[in-house]
Amino acid sequence: GGMGRAFCPECKQAATLRDIRVLFARSVTAIDGARVEELLGENKKLGLDLGAARSEAAESQLKLFQMQNEVRKLRDEIDALFKENQWLKAENMSLKLRPAHDESVVPEDPPCLLLRATVPVAAEGCSSRVLAFDPHCPMLYASHSKANSTDHTMTIVDISNPQRAPTLILPHLHSKEIRGAQVAPNADGTRYLLTASMDQTAALTALSSNGVRTAPKLAARLPLASLGWSCAWDPVDTNLCYVGVATGGVLAFDLRNTAAPLHTWSRVRDGASDDSTDPGYSPIHSIAVIPGTSQGSVVVANSLNVYSLPTKPGEPWTQLTEAGEQRSCYSLSYDAGLGCAAASFRTKGGQCTEHDLYEARMDGGLDWKLVKRIPVSSPQNKIARSAVFSYMPPASANRRGLFCAVLEASRS
Numbered sequence: 127g128g129m130g131r132a133f134c135p136e137c138k139q140a141a142t143l144r145d146i147r148v149l150f151a152r153s154v155t156a157i158d159g160a161r162v163e164e165l166l167g168e169n170k171k172l173g174l175d176l177g178a179a180r181s182e183a184a185e186s187q188l189k190l191f192q193m194q195n196e197v198r199k200l201r202d203e204i205d206a207l208f209k210e211n212q213w214l215k216a217e218n219m220s221l222k223l224r225p226a227h228d229e230s231v232v233p234e235d236p237p238c239l240l241l242r243a244t245v246p247v248a249a250e251g252c253s254s255r256v257l258a259f260d261p262h263c264p265m266l267y268a269s270h271s272k273a274n275s276t277d278h279t280m281t282i283v284d285i286s287n288p289q290r291a292p293t294l295i296l297p298h299l300h301s302k303e304i305r306g307a308q309v310a311p312n313a314d315g316t317r318y319l320l321t322a323s324m325d326q327t328a329a330l331t332a333l334s335s336n337g338v339r340t341a342p343k344l345a346a347r348l349p350l351a352s353l354g355w356s357c358a359w360d361p362v363d364t365n366l367c368y369v370g371v372a373t374g375g376v377l378a379f380d381l382r383n384t385a386a387p388l389h390t391w392s393r394v395r396d397g398a399s400d401d402s403t404d405p406g407y408s409p410i411h412s413i414a415v416i417p418g419t420s421q422g423s424v425v426v427a428n429s430l431n432v433y434s435l436p437t438k439p440g441e442p443w444t445q446l447t448e449a450g451e452q453r454s455c456y457s458l459s460y461d462a463g464l465g466c467a468a469a470s471f472r473t474k475g476g477q478c479t480e481h482d483l484y485e486a487r488m489d490g491g492l493d494w495k496l497v498k499r500i501p502v503s504s505p506q507n508k509i510a511r512s513a514v515f516s517y518m519p520p521a522s523a524n525r526r527g528l529f530c531a532v533l534e535a536s537r538s
Contacts, residue, residue, distance in 0.1 A: 265285065304322070309359075315336065410427070414460035429454045446484075447469070447482075464527045469481075513531075515530070
């Protein structure tokens with residue numbers, strides 16, 4: 127091209143007319159500049175529409191979060207109203223059953239309980255239940271279990287210093303869940319923590335010697351031959367302790383010879399056959415010992431009733447709850463200072479819980495008398511132990527009693 131000689135761009139040789147080749151194309155599309163501009167404009171418009179859609183989506187997401195917060199608030203209000211309604215129903219039922227009283231008598235101010243601290247006991251992946259308190263020092267004892275493991279022990283909570291992290295009593299106390307625990311009542315000598323476990327043993331852990339706390343040490347392991355569910359010390363003879371088992375029996379042990387039980391009560395009647403259809407085939411979930419001058423009375427509870435154990439082998443158990451009642455017992459506790467026992471029951475149908483308070487004293491024999499029944503309109507689908515206990519208010523000579531129970535329907 128041009129006026130000068132042309133050269134091949136590859137070999138740099140001079141080009142002539144015979145080197146020109148004719149190329150044929152089936153179709154040639156010419157670029158339309160106007161169409162390109164139109165497409166660019168549409169693309170820009172689509173980009174603006176996309177930005178607007180994203181802004182609208184973000185605004186909708188914000189409105190969704192606001193609506194979810196409003197729903198959460200409404201649910202909290204409904205839950206609070208439900209709890210208030212439950213308490214009103216319970217109070218109404220209690221008023222109907224309450225005897226008439228002299229309004230001229232001004233009752234004492236009720237005790238005021240204040241939450242002092244919340245203490246985390248179990249780490250993530252672990253479970254815990256408060257099972258016992260130390261009657262001689264401000265200590266609580268809670269079970270500590272790791273999921274899917276054989277590491278089950280007890281944790282010590284220092285009530286006088288709740289900021290102090292709870293400590294494990296021993297790294298490995300039982301191989302399965304601990305269901306019951308109690309600290310020995312004696313102030314002198316060696317004081318033990320008694321624990322009953324699903325690993326078919328009970329353990330004695332030494333806590334102190336002559337009032338001086340020592341490093342916890344496993345002192346003995348008691349054979350149960352069945353799953354341990356509950357335990358208690360004898361307040362009169364502190365060498366004796368009792369363990370309730372899953373087959374419905376109760377074992378008595380003497381600390382001076384722990385190789386075998388001192389005595390065994392086989393469910394509701396001594397010598398009952400090992401048959402799951404037997405009325406007494408129910409775990410002993412609670413044990414209380416009513417102290418006497420020379421000998422105490424052992425009171426136990428299973429899911430059927432509350433019983434007093436016989437003092438002589440072979441005699442039948444004494445049923446303390448009313449015969450024929452369509453209720454199941456899930457908790458029993460006793461306070462020696464008040465001479466009062468408390469038992470909690472699920473009623474037939476499961477929509478009501480009844481808490482019975484009994485006068486329980488030893489007067490030649492066991493004196494057991496129902497003094498008050500507290501009905502609560504709430505189901506108890508899980509065992510939540512109730513407790514009766516007493517304390518001496520400052521500058522007062524009168525002991526006050528308190529009763530504590532979980533209201534499952536309101537989770538309080």
